[in-house]
Amino acid sequence: MPDLPGVDGNGLPDLHRERTGRTRPSWVADPVDELAERLADRIAVAVHPDEVAALLESDGLTAERIEQHYGRSDLFALAEDLFDRVPRHYAAPPPGPDPWRADPMRCALRGLAFALPGLAYVLGARLLHGRPDLTGLVASALLAWAWNQGLSHRAYLRLSAEGPAGAARTLRVGALAGALVSGGLGLALAGPATAGAFAVGQSAYLGAAGALLVLGRERALLIGLLPVVAGAGATLLWTLPAALVLVVLLGSVVLTASVAWHALREALPAGRSADGGTRTASVLSSLPYGLFGLAAGVLAALAGSLDASTVVVLTLSMGFAEWLLYRYRSLGVSGLRSSTGLPGFTDRSGRALALCLGAYLALLAGGALVAGTAPLALLLLGTVFWTALLLQAFGVAWFPALVSLAAAAALAVARAAELPDVPAQLICTGLAAVVLTAGTYRLLARPTAHR
Secondary structure (H helix, E strand, O other): OOOOOOEOOOOOEOOOOOOOOOOOOOOOOOHHHHHHHHOHHHHOOOOOHHHHHHHHHHOOOOHHHHHHOOOOOOHHHHHHHHHHHOOOOOOOOOOOOOOOOOOHHHHHHHHHHHHOOHHHHHHHHHHOOOHHHHHHHHHHHHHHHHHHHHHHHHHHHHHHHHOHHHHHHHHHHHHHHHHHHHHHHHHHHHOOOHHHHHHHHHHHHHHHHHHHHHOOOHHHHHHHOHHHHHHHHHOOOOOOOHHHHHHHHHHHHHHHHHHHHHHHHHHOOOOOOOOOOOOOOOHHHHHHHHHHHHHHHHHHHHHHHHOHHHHHHHHHOHHHHHHHHHHHHHHHHHHHHHOOOHHHHHHHHHHHHHHHHHHHHHHHHHHHHHHOOOHHHHHHHHHHHHHHHHHHHOOOOHHHHHHHHHHHHHHHHHHHOOOOHHHHHHHHHHHHHHHHHHHHHHHHOOHHHHO
């Protein structure tokens, strides 16, 4: 029987269908969705469909499979479809190293280096007789603090520009000049007696200690303080004669100066003594650091004249204060990395400031409780010092220097006018603390300050 049109050999209708690229029924899941899900991680980071096309080609997809299985005309059509279906998602870069991660051990050693010299004043207290002796010692210390603050800033600039050799060249000249000037002032005011010798030794020690701290030789500085520590320990058992006290103090000064000279010689390259060719900032750029050192010395001296425990607690807290400076800078870097807008960074910066300053004030409050001193004056003075040092760490020098100088000058005038000491101290340091804290919050809320 001949075949009829539209009927196959079995008598059934012959349903011819024109083939298309899509072979799956509409109720079957779209294979393009399956492919998008399988390659989602790699498609999400693409910035153009051509990248997806290259990915598909490297995956071994042929033109025949693209047309028959995925129902697309060619590779680029399928790539554009996948690019549109998968949202863009770019992985965040891995966090970089924290440049402000502090070394707790180094901060502890520096804290000891700040605190242990106070034992020399305990040993040498009975060597001072009368107001001229005390005046010469205090004036010499104030000038030495101011000089060494400015010199340290200058040396750190040289350290960053030229390395240890540049810092050593600056310290070799500056520390010696500062010791001669401040020691000469103390000798002129106290006279050529034990008090004058004490002032000279104090100036020499401060210059040598500043050089060692800039060069990062905290352990060497502690070695120089061993005679003073041993002498102070001996006073717990015996009353040392004045001659032995002088020997102990002189031994500590000579040992510290020797260690500092050795450190400077090590930092200087052999056979080279001329200044390096790298230009640094003007000498005047170090002036506000020196002025702050003077103001801080005046504020500490006036506070110590009312209650010596205030200065003791402040001195013992310096190591922790320095660690908190690093901690704030570290939190600032973290805030920059995690913030997507200015309000978010401002909030994080303010919380970091509150956290670090609050931690420092909590330590001071605990120290005041142990020492039995008035906490309010100590907390205000600690706020002034810590916020000023924080601003200096960010290169903001004139603002804290002028505020601290104004507070010191006002307090000195109030003392000269015989105004009530405690209210005058609270008013002067309180106003300075408020101004510096508000200025710190405003200045450091800008992301550009943390570059």
